Amino acid sequence: xxxxxxxxDSSIGKKIQMALTGLMLCAxxxxxxxxxxxxxxxxxxxxxxxxxxxSLKPVVRAIEVILALIFIGHVINAIRLTLENWRSTEKKYxxxxxxxxxxxxxxxxxxxxxxxxIFLVVHLSTIWxxxxxxxxxxxxxxxxxxxxIGFGNVLITILYIVAMFLxxxxxxxxxxxxxxxxxxxxxxxxTFIEWVSAIFWLLIPLGFVSxxxxxxxxxxxx
Amino acid sequence: MKVTLKIWRQKDxxxxxxxxxxxxxxxxxxMSFFEMLDLLNESLVMKNEEPVAFDHDCREGICGTCxxxxxxxxxxxxxxxxxxxxxxxxxxxxxxIVIEPWRATAFPLIKDxxxxxxxxxxxxSAGGYVSINAGGAQDANATPIPKANADExxxxxxxxxxxxxxxxxKNSSAMLFLSAKVSQLALLPQxxxxxxxxxxxxxxxxxxxxxxxxxxxxxxxxxxxxEISLVHIARLNREYLRASLA
Ligand code: HEM
Ligand code: SF4
Ligand code: FES
Numbered sequence: 372x373x374x375x376x377x378x379x380d381s382s383i384g385k386k387i388q389m390a391l392t393g394l395m396l397c398a399x400x401x402x403x404x405x406x407x408x409x410x411x412x413x414x415x416x417x418x419x420x421x422x423x424x425x426s427l428k429p430v431v432r433a434i435e436v437i438l439a440l441i442f443i444g445h446v447i448n449a450i451r452l453t454l455e456n457w458r459s460t461e462k463k464y465x466x467x468x469x470x471x472x473x474x475x476x477x478x479x480x481x482x483x484x485x486x487x488x489i490f491l492v493v494h495l496s497t498i499w500x501x502x503x504x505x506x507x508x509x510x511x512x513x514x515x516x517x518x519x520i521g522f523g524n525v526l527i528t529i530l531y532i533v534a535m536f537l538x539x540x541x542x543x544x545x546x547x548x549x550x551x552x553x554x555x556x557x558x559x560x561x562t563f564i565e566w567v568s569a570i571f572w573l574l575i576p577l578g579f580v581s582x583x584x585x586x587x588x589x590x591x592x593x
Numbered sequence: 594m595k596v597t598l599k600i601w602r603q604k605d606x607x608x609x610x611x612x613x614x615x616x617x618x619x620x621x622x623x624m625s626f627f628e629m630l631d632l633l634n635e636s637l638v639m640k641n642e643e644p645v646a647f648d649h650d651c652r653e654g655i656c657g658t659c660x661x662x663x664x665x666x667x668x669x670x671x672x673x674x675x676x677x678x679x680x681x682x683x684x685x686x687x688x689x690i691v692i693e694p695w696r697a698t699a700f701p702l703i704k705d706x707x708x709x710x711x712x713x714x715x716x717x718s719a720g721g722y723v724s725i726n727a728g729g730a731q732d733a734n735a736t737p738i739p740k741a742n743a744d745e746x747x748x749x750x751x752x753x754x755x756x757x758x759x760x761x762x763k764n765s766s767a768m769l770f771l772s773a774k775v776s777q778l779a780l781l782p783q784x785x786x787x788x789x790x791x792x793x794x795x796x797x798x799x800x801x802x803x804x805x806x807x808x809x810x811x812x813x814x815x816x817x818x819x820e821i822s823l824v825h826i827a828r829l830n831r832e833y834l835r836a837s838l839a
Contacts, residue, residue, distance in 0.1 A: 378837045381796055382766075382806045383830060452806050456764035459805030462696040465599075465612070468665030469763055473810035478763055480808060548809040554831030556824055 383552075385452055390549035392445035397546060397571055399438055404578045410586065414512035421502065421511040446488060453481045476544035483541040490534035497527070516586060528587030532580055539576035546571045594620050594686035598633065600645055601693045606702050612691075613645075622682035626669065627652060627659070629681050646705040652677040654818065657753030660760065661706045662693045667757035667816040675755060675818040695760035699767070699803040710756050712802040713770060717754075719798030720791035721774045723783050742780045749777035751819040758813035758821070764805030769813035771799050772829035773821045779832055792832040 378384050409420045424431055469478060476483070497520035502511060515521045522528050546568040550556065555564070596617050603610030620629055627649055634644035650658040654675040661676055663669040669679040684690060692706065700708040752773035759767050775792055778784025784791070807826065814823050 374837065381833075382800050382804075383796060383833045384837075385806060386808075386830075387834075452808075456766075456805035456808075459698045459765040459803055460696070460763065461698050462702075464662060464665060464693055464696055466662075466665035466691045466693070468662075468667075468761075469810075469812060471666065472761055472812035472815040473763070477808065477810040544809075551809045551823065551827055552830060554827045554829075554834060556827035 385448060386552045388444065388448045389452070390552040392441050392448070393545050394549050395441050396438075396445060397542065400571070400575050400579075404575055407579065407582055410512070410515065410582060417512045417515070418509050422509055442491075446484075449481065449484055474544060476540045477548070480541060480544060483537040486537050487534055487541060490530060493527075493530060522583055522587035525587070528583045531583035531587070535576045535580040535583075538579070539572045542568075542572040542576070594622065594681070594684070594688075596620055596629075596681075596684060596687070597689045599689060599691045600706070602643075602645070602705055603702055605704055610702070620681050622680065622684075624681045625652070625677065626663075626679040626681060627677055646703075646707050648707045649677055654678045655753060657755040660695060660755045660757055662695065662760060664691050667695070667761040668755075668818050672815070673818060673820050675753075678818075695756050697756075697759050697765035697804070699759065699765060700756060708756075710754070712804070713754050713756065713767070715802060716767065716771060716795055716798045717774065720787070720794040721778075723778060723787065725783065725786050727783060736782055738781060746777050746780040749773045749780070749821065749825055752777075752817075752821050753819060755818060757816045757818060759804065761812045761816035762805070762807075763810060763812065764808060765803075766807040766813075767799050767802070767804040768807040768826050768829065769817060769821055769823075771795055772825035775832055776825040776828045779828065788832065789836040792829070792836040796829075796833060 379388055406420065406424075409417050498514065501514045501520065505511070505514065513521075517523055520527060522531075547564055550560075550564050598615040598617060599612045600615065601610055602613040615633055617629065617633060620632070624632070627647075630645060630647060637644045647661060648658045650656045652659075654677060657675075659676045660668060663676070663679075668674060668676045670683055671679060694702055694706045695708045695710075697708075699712045700710055702708050750773075752770060754770065756770070758769035759765050775795060778791060779788045809823075809826075811823060814821065
C-alpha cells in the first residue's frame with residue numbers, strides 16, 4: 372500500500388488527485404442537471420421525480436457519501452496545494468505580466484472554487500436539508516420556489532446565478548487541465564477535448580443558470 | 594533614445610532591497626539590452642557607485658545564465674529569446690523599464706538581479722543523465738531512432754536551464770524544466786533503460802526543493818526562450834504514471 376500513498380503524495384500525485392476528484396464532480400453535474408431540468412415540466416413531475424429518488428433512499432445515501440468524500444478530497448487537496456504554492460512564491464514582482472502569459476480562469480482556481488464552496492454550503496443547508504426533512508411531504512417544487520430559501524428570494528437567486536457563472540469559469544480551465552494532468556495531450560484529441568470541455572464549462576452551467584433566471588428573475592419565484 | 598530604468602538593488606540575500614532609478618540619455622536601438630546595462634554600469638563605476646550585478650555569460654542565447662524579469666515578462670517582451678538576445682529597439686523613447694530578478698522561494702537572491710539556481714542542479718544530479726555503459730563510438734545508423742522521436746528529443750534538449758519557467762509561473766513550479774530533461778532522455782533508446790528511476794528520482798528531487806506545484810496555467814511555455822512545449826509536461830506526467838503504476 373506504500374506505493375499507493377507515495378504515488379498520490381508527490382507534486383504530480385496531488386495534481387492527479389485534483390484531476391480525478393474534479394472529473395468525478397463533473398460527472399455528477401450531468402446527473403444533477405438532468406434532475407433539475409425536470410422543474411420545467413411543472414410541480415407534479417418534479418415532486419414525482421424527487422419522490423421516486425426518496426424511495427431509493429439507501430442507494431441515494433450511498434452515492435451522497437461517496438460524493439461528499441470526493442468533494443472533501445478535492446477541497447482539502449486544493450487548500451493544501453494553494454498553501455504550498457503560496458510558500459513557493461513569497462516574493463512578489465512589482466510588475467507582474469501573468470495577465471499576458473496565462474488565462475484568467477487558470478489563475479483564479481482557488482478563488483472561484485472558494486465561492487463555489489460557499490454556494491454549496493448555502494445550497495446544502497437550505498434546499499438539500501429541506502428535502503431531507505420534508506421527504507415524506509412531497510412538496511419539493513414549493514421548496515425550490517419558496518420566498519425564503521428558494522427562487523422567491525432575490526439574494527438566493529443571485530447567489531445561484533453568480534455561483535454557476537463561476538463554476539463555468541472554474542471548469543473553463545479545470546476540465547481540460549485534468550487531461551493535461553493525465554498526460555493526454557495529443558494533436559489528434561485536442562479538438563475533441565475542447566468540445567467536450569465546452570459542454571462542461573458552457574452548456575452545463577447555462578443549463579443550471581436557466582433555472583434561477585427563469586423561475587427567479589422572470590417568473591418572480593413562487 | 595532616453596529611457597528610465599527601475600532596477601532592483603539588493604546587497605545580499607539578507608538585505609532589504611529596493612528599486613534604484615537610473616536615467617539613460619543616450620541609448621541606441623542597436624544596442625543589446627545588456628550593452629545598455631554595461632553602459633549604465635560604466636557610468637556607475639565612474640561615479641564610484643556600486644554597479645548593478647546581473648548574470649550573463651555567452652550573450653548569444655545558449656548558456657542559460659542570463660535572465661531577468663523586464664516589465665513583468667521573463668526575458669523581456671519577445672517570444673523565444675533570452676535576455677541577452679533582446680535589443681533596445683524593442684523599446685521606444687521615454688519608456689520606463691522595470692528590471693527585477695527571478696522571484697521564487699526556490700531561487701534565493703544573491704545580489705541585485707542574480708539568483709541562486711542550484712535547485713536546478715540538484716534536480717539534474719538526481720537523474721538527468723545516462724549512466725549505462727555505451728561503449729566506444731558507434732556507427733550513427735546502428736541504433737535506429739524514428740525521426741519524430743529524434744526531433745522531439747532535440748526540442749526538449751534545447752532547454753538551457755535558465756529558470757524563466759519557474760520565474761514566470763504563478764506557483765514557481767519547475768515542471769517545464771524537469772519535463773524537458775526527462776522527455777529528452779525518455780524518447781531515446783539510450784535513455785529508456787533508466788527511464789523509470791529517472792522519472793521518480795528527479796520528481797522527488799524537485800519536490801525536495803521549494804518549487805510549487807504545476808496547475809497547468811501555461812505561462813512557462815509562453816516565456817521559455819527555447820519554446821519548450823507543454824507537450825513535454827504531459828509526457829512527464831505519463832512517465833510518472835507508468836513509473837509508479839506499471
Ligand atoms: C469547494 C469548491 C472547490 C474548490 C475550493 C476547488 C478548488 C480547485 C483548485 C484549487 C483546483 C486546482 C487548480 C489547478 O489545478 O489549476 C481545482 C481543480 C479542478 N476542479 Fe475544483 N474546486 C471546487 C469545486 C469544484 C467543483 C464543484 C468541480 C466540478 C464539478 C470542480 C472541478 C475541478 C476540475 C475538473 C479541476 C481540474 C483538475 C486539474 O487541473 O487537473 N471543482 N479546483
Ligand atoms: S524550460 Fe525553458 S524556461 Fe525553463 S529552464 Fe529550460 S529553457 Fe529556461
Ligand atoms: S548570456 Fe548565455 S543565454 Fe544569455
